[in-house]
Amino acid sequence: MEALDSALMAARAQFAITISFHIVLAAFTIGLANFLLVLEALWLKSRREIYLDVYRYWLKVFALNVAVGTASGLILEYQFGLNWSRLAVQAGDILGPLMFYEVLAAFFLEAGFLGIMLFGLKKVGPRLHFFATGAVAMGSLISAFWILSASSWMHTPAGYSMTADGRFLAEDWWAIIFNPSFPYRLTHMILAALLGSATLVAGASAWQLLKTSHNPRARLQLSMALWTVVVLTPVQILVGDLHGEHTLKVQPQKVAAIEGSWTRPPPGAGEPLRLFGWPDMSERRNHWEVAIPRIGSLYLRHDLSGTIAALDEFAPGDIPPVPPVFFAFRLMVGLGLMMFAQGIVSLVLRCRKRLYIARGWLWSCVLMAPAGFVAMISGWTVTEVGRQPFTVYGLLRTADSVSRVSREQVMASTWVILLFYGLVFGIGLWVLMRVLREPPRRGEPGPQPSLPDETGQT
Numbered sequence: 012m013e014a015l016d017s018a019l020m021a022a023r024a025q026f027a028i029t030i031s032f033h034i035v036l037a038a039f040t041i042g043l044a045n046f047l048l049v050l051e052a053l054w055l056k057s058r059r060e061i062y063l064d065v066y067r068y069w070l071k072v073f074a075l076n077v078a079v080g081t082a083s084g085l086i087l088e089y090q091f092g093l094n095w096s097r098l099a100v101q102a103g104d105i106l107g108p109l110m111f112y113e114v115l116a117a118f119f120l121e122a123g124f125l126g127i128m129l130f131g132l133k134k135v136g137p138r139l140h141f142f143a144t145g146a147v148a149m150g151s152l153i154s155a156f157w158i159l160s161a162s163s164w165m166h167t168p169a170g171y172s173m174t175a176d177g178r179f180l181a182e183d184w185w186a187i188i189f190n191p192s193f194p195y196r197l198t199h200m201i202l203a204a205l206l207g208s209a210t211l212v213a214g215a216s217a218w219q220l221l222k223t224s225h226n227p228r229a230r231l232q233l234s235m236a237l238w239t240v241v242v243l244t245p246v247q248i249l250v251g252d253l254h255g256e257h258t259l260k261v262q263p264q265k266v267a268a269i270e271g272s273w274t275r276p277p278p279g280a281g282e283p284l285r286l287f288g289w290p291d292m293s294e295r296r297n298h299w300e301v302a303i304p305r306i307g308s309l310y311l312r313h314d315l316s317g318t319i320a321a322l323d324e325f326a327p328g329d330i331p332p333v334p335p336v337f338f339a340f341r342l343m344v345g346l347g348l349m350m351f352a353q354g355i356v357s358l359v360l361r362c363r364k365r366l367y368i369a370r371g372w373l374w375s376c377v378l379m380a381p382a383g384f385v386a387m388i389s390g391w392t393v394t395e396v397g398r399q400p401f402t403v404y405g406l407l408r409t410a411d412s413v414s415r416v417s418r419e420q421v422m423a424s425t426w427v428i429l430l431f432y433g434l435v436f437g438i439g440l441w442v443l444m445r446v447l448r449e450p451p452r453r454g455e456p457g458p459q460p461s462l463p464d465e466t467g468q469t
Contacts (some may be wrong), residue, residue, distance in 0.1 A: 019413050021421035022094040025428065029087045032432055034391060035384050036080035040121075041155060041201065042208020043073045044148040047128075049235070051141050060453070065228050068451035069212075072443065074129055077121070079439040086428055093424060098402055098412035102179045105171060105187060106161050113157035120150025152201065159200055163193040165403050166394075167261050179403070191261060195254040196394070202247045203390065206350060207383030209239035213353075214380020217373040219450035229450040230367050233376070237366075241354035248347065252310065259311065262404065263320045264329060265397035268336040270307060271297050275321040282307030282318050287341075290333040295323065331399040335392055343389035346382045353379055 047066055054062035092099070099106070127135060127143035135143070170186030171179045181187060216233035219226060259266045271285050273295050284306035288297035305315045312318070322330055353376070360366040367373075398404055402412040 017418040018416055018421055019410055021418045021425065022413050022416070023409070025090050025094060025421055025425045028425065028432075029083070029090050029428060030391070031388055032436065033080065033083040033087050035207075035388065036076055036083055037151075037155070037158075038200075038204035038207050038384065038387060039076050039211070040073070040080055041151045041204040042211075043069060043076060044121075044144075044151045045205065046208060046212065046235070047073060048141075048144050048148045051144050055137055055141055061228055061231060064451050064453060065231055068228070068446075070128065071446055074125070075439060075442055075446070077125060079435055082435050083432070086431065090424065090428065094414050094416060094421060095402075095412055096414040098407070101177055101407055101412070102165075102403055105164065105179050105181050108181075109157050109161040109164070109188070113154050113161075116150050116153035116157065120146050120153065124150070155201060155204070156197060159197045160188050160190070160193055163196045164188075164190045166190075166196075166398055167192040168403055168406060173406075177407070179406075192257060195250070195257050198250050199247070199254050199390070200387075202243055202250060203383070203387040205239060206243055206247060207387050209236045209243070210350060210353075210383035211380050212236040213240065214377045215447045216450075217376035218380075218447070220367055221370065221373050221377070223450060224368055226450045226452075228452070232451075233367065237354065237357040237361075240350055241358060244347070244351045244354050248351065251347070255310070259319060262397065264322070264325050264331060265336065265393075266311070266319055267322045267325075268331050268333045268397055269340045269393060270311070270319065271300075271333065271337045272319060272321045273297070274323055275318050278318075279316050280318075281305035281314075281316045282311055284310075288337070290337050292333055328400065331397045336397045339389040339392035339396070343386045343393065346386035346389070349379065350382055350386070 047069060050062050050066040050069070053059070054066060124143040124146040127140060128147055131143065132140045164187055167190045168179070169190045170181065170183035172182050173179060212232055213236035216229045216236060219229040220233065223229065255266070268290075270282065271288050271290050272282065276282060281304065283302035283304050285297065285300055285302045288300035288302075290297050308315050308317045322333070356372065357366060360369055360372055365372070400409050401407060402409050
């Protein structure tokens with residue numbers, strides 16, 4: 012049993028490493044693809060060269076991101092087959108088709124039209140090229156649709172039956188795909204991808220404006236990114252609240268771990284907002300807790316006296332690891348509030364016509380560049396670690412999902428993966444920093460359009 016636990020923790024650690032790298036690249040693909048779609052639409056509508064220059068600039072970053080993301084995706088599939096074969100056996104009849112549809116979307120739409128995006132503007136004409144950009148953007152969203160459907164089904168399984176040996180069989184594909192948590196998680200993830208991309212674009216643009224404050228293309232990038240933050244951050248807060256309400260219904264242990272609530276408060280006392288604490292799993296309490304009375308009830312129950320199920324009301328073997336869930340949630344919320352403040356400050360500076368020249372503000376945007384993606388990884392930690400000790404919530408435990416591999420095998424493959432990631436991501440990051448250190452310029456190198464002449468021919 013000890014050997015199994017050791018191999019299980021090693022496999023979980025390897026999965027956390029591989030997914031953490033890949034999820035950022037996948038999210039950046041979604042955000043950049045839709046950013047490029049908007050830029051090309053604005054260029055087609057206005058014929059202003061500035062939009063095409065910025066499009067060609069970020070198209071290079073998009074191509075780099077897709078290349079590195081493909082490599083990380085292959086590693087993710089490898090470790091899944093190596094470490095989680097028992098999950099594949101038990102739930103493969105449901106998860107297999109969902110993953111297959113994701114691969115179809117990724118390769119037939121994203122990969123199929125990427126070549127036209129990169130090299131076909133002069134060959135196929137602006138409108139057909141715009142269709143290709145739209146197909147890639149749609150492919151990234153469809154990929155997210157199927158991945159989130161599969162992941163959400165593992166959180167809120169529906170539409171299935173089980174065999175005598177514990178295998179899941181599909182009975183209602185509509186219920187499987189649109190399982191109860193799927194709408195919340197899909198919306199939350201898409202918004203996180205767009206916001207993460209926006210803060211990164213804003214940070215890169217701010218860095219460029221610190222060196223060349225009058226570059227109109229860097230100003231355009233910064234403006235568009237900050238408008239995205241302004242519009243989507245309040246929406247994300249609302250969606251997060253709805254997602255939290257639903258999680259409280261279907262996974263109350265997770266919410267109790269998020270709140271660090273070990274015992275239910277007395278009737279009428281309400282749930283406190285625990286700003287800080289150090290959850291102790293062995294003593295089942297928080298050390299150095301700093302809390303505001305009743306405020307937790309306000310966002311959990313939307314009143315000042317409601318309570319939630321506490322951790323001592325569940326079987327000890329069904330409680331997730333509390334410290335990582337507790338701290339990751341606070342990091343996610345803290346960064347989300349900082350992004351909300353970033354949007355508000357940008358509106359004030361925009362009104363004062365200092366958005367592009369206030370150096371302290373630009374430095375803050377540079378520092379906030381990774382905030383969206385760090386918040387997204389923190390949210391993923393809350394969601395997935397908070398589901399433990401189950402892979403299929405309430406039905407299949409993680410200990411029963413891991414392959415029969417030794418800890419030594421898993422650790423050896425983990426070191427190989429880290430070496431591969433260090434090489435691929437190191438080169439990718441070096442190239443990315445070389446691209447982003449200079450702002451887009453007039454006549455940015457890239458695919459050149461073949462515009463129609465007065466007769467309408469190209």
